[in-house]
Amino acid sequence: MGGAPHWRWFVPGRVEIFGKHTDYAGGRSLLAAVPRGIAVIARPRADGLVCLHDVRDGQKIAVDPSREAPPGCRGLHRYVHVVGRRFFLNFPGCELGTDIAIASDLPRAAGLSSSSALVCGVASALAKRGSLTDREEWRTHIRSAASLAWYLGCVENGLDFEGLPGSSGVGTHGGSEDHTAILASRLHHVSQYQFVPVSLLAEVPMPPDWTFVIASSGVQADKADSVLARYNRASNGARALHAIWNARAGAPTPSLAAALASAPDAIDRLQAWLTGADDDRFTAAELAQRLRHFVHEDARVPLATDAVAAADTAAIGRLSSDSQREAHALLGNQIPETMALAASAREAGAFAASSFGAGFGGSVWALAGKADAERVAREWVRAYEATRPAVAPVPWFIARPGPPLTELPAE
Numbered sequence: 130m131g132g133a134p135h136w137r138w139f140v141p142g143r144v145e146i147f148g149k150h151t152d153y154a155g156g157r158s159l160l161a162a163v164p165r166g167i168a169v170i171a172r173p174r175a176d177g178l179v180c181l182h183d184v185r186d187g188q189k190i191a192v193d194p195s196r197e198a199p200p201g202c203r204g205l206h207r208y209v210h211v212v213g214r215r216f217f218l219n220f221p222g223c224e225l226g227t228d229i230a231i232a233s234d235l236p237r238a239a240g241l242s243s244s245s246a247l248v249c250g251v252a253s254a255l256a257k258r259g260s261l262t263d264r265e266e267w268r269t270h271i272r273s274a275a276s277l278a279w280y281l282g283c284v285e286n287g288l289d290f291e292g293l294p295g296s297s298g299v300g301t302h303g304g305s306e307d308h309t310a311i312l313a314s315r316l317h318h319v320s321q322y323q324f325v326p327v328s329l330l331a332e333v334p335m336p337p338d339w340t341f342v343i344a345s346s347g348v349q350a351d352k353a354d355s356v357l358a359r360y361n362r363a364s365n366g367a368r369a370l371h372a373i374w375n376a377r378a379g380a381p382t383p384s385l386a387a388a389l390a391s392a393p394d395a396i397d398r399l400q401a402w403l404t405g406a407d408d409d410r411f412t413a414a415e416l417a418q419r420l421r422h423f424v425h426e427d428a429r430v431p432l433a434t435d436a437v438a439a440a441d442t443a444a445i446g447r448l449s450s451d452s453q454r455e456a457h458a459l460l461g462n463q464i465p466e467t468m469a470l471a472a473s474a475r476e477a478g479a480f481a482a483s484s485f486g487a488g489f490g491g492s493v494w495a496l497a498g499k500a501d502a503e504r505v506a507r508e509w510v511r512a513y514e515a516t517r518p519a520v521a522p523v524p525w526f527i528a529r530p531g532p533p534l535t536e537l538p539a540e
Contacts, residue, residue, distance in 0.1 A: 146160065156385075171228060194214050477512060
């Protein structure tokens with residue numbers, strides 16, 4: 130880095146407990162940070178470049194935020210450039226030259242939001258370097274951790290944020306669930322948020338004798354690369370539903386969730402409008418299926434929050450089974466590996482389990498009693514690896530809800 134770091138952060142990954150593909154449509158999610166993530170250190174540099182060294186794999190990249198991304202810009206390079214370029218455009222004249230080093234213990238492309246954690250970590254470093262929190266634009270439009278999470282979601286997907294226009298994103302049509310969990314979760318708690326805008330609905334403590342066991346399916350699901358088209362199709366289905374509502378209802382709403390909450394008969398009206406809808410990407414049956422999944426999954430979130438608050442293992446088990454089943458049958462983002470991994474968690478003694486994240490690979494969370502978690506984890510992973518030796522060894526860990534992004538004191 131050319132010298133001692135000036136700033137340090139811990140940036141966690143996250144677990145999406147309930148709320149599969151709901152956030153970008155204004156729905157609800159139940160979230161927690163995990164006590165694994167990315168260590169970020171940074172120091173200023175004078176030439177305006179943002180240079181990042183990934184200690185884990187040795188990759189080094191340099192981006193110029195004042196220029197458009199070069200052709201073929203992908204992966205780590207793409208994410209760092211997207212953040213730097215958006216800050217360059219949204220905060221004219223700011224100093225962004227920064228050396229950054231990162232080290233992560235998150236499994237990559239495993240559904241734990243390693244990419245959004247990278248966005249939040251790079252954004253934290255560049256905001257510190259440019260003193261962006263002191264600028265009028267920041268103070269006017271980014272007033273809380275929740276609004277910062279929404280903004281960084283828009284940085285990643287390229288959409289406009291109030292007062293801070295959009296630019297090119299990483300290619301995903303996602304929302305701000307990941308950034309919200311990373312920036313605004315609470316230690317030892319699960320948090321229920323609604324999106325568009327981001328707002329906290331409830332925080333409840335995790336029962337003291339519950340813990341997560343999180344295991345990877347062994348199938349990577351990079352939402353900005355290997356599963357981009359399939360991920361965006363799920364998102365675009367929700368956007369198509371919202372567009373149909375706004376075209377027919379007479380009173381446009383900011384999100385699909387807001388549309389469905391606008392009248393007692395809103396769901397029935399939207400379903401009726403699907404026949405003959407002008408959208409060449411989806412059939413009416415496909416849109417009806419996407420609507421059904423959103424309505425059901427969104428409704429499960431407050432029920433799951435109540436189940437956690439009451440330490441109701443039976444209820445959380447039923448809800449997770451329903452969520453997993455409909456992710457396969459209605460959302461269509463499951464693969465045989467994630468279905469098998471969720472099922473084998475229950476066979477090993479977990480009282481609830483579900484896949485999470487973008488889907489099409491990634492990880493599964495399971496809930497077990499703290500005293501039994503180690504045994505459940507080992508039996509679970511051993512059984513899964515026995516049926517799918519090609520993906521072994523499977524990364525796994527035991528965790529309770531961790532802290533949000535935290536700036537650490539400089540030494």
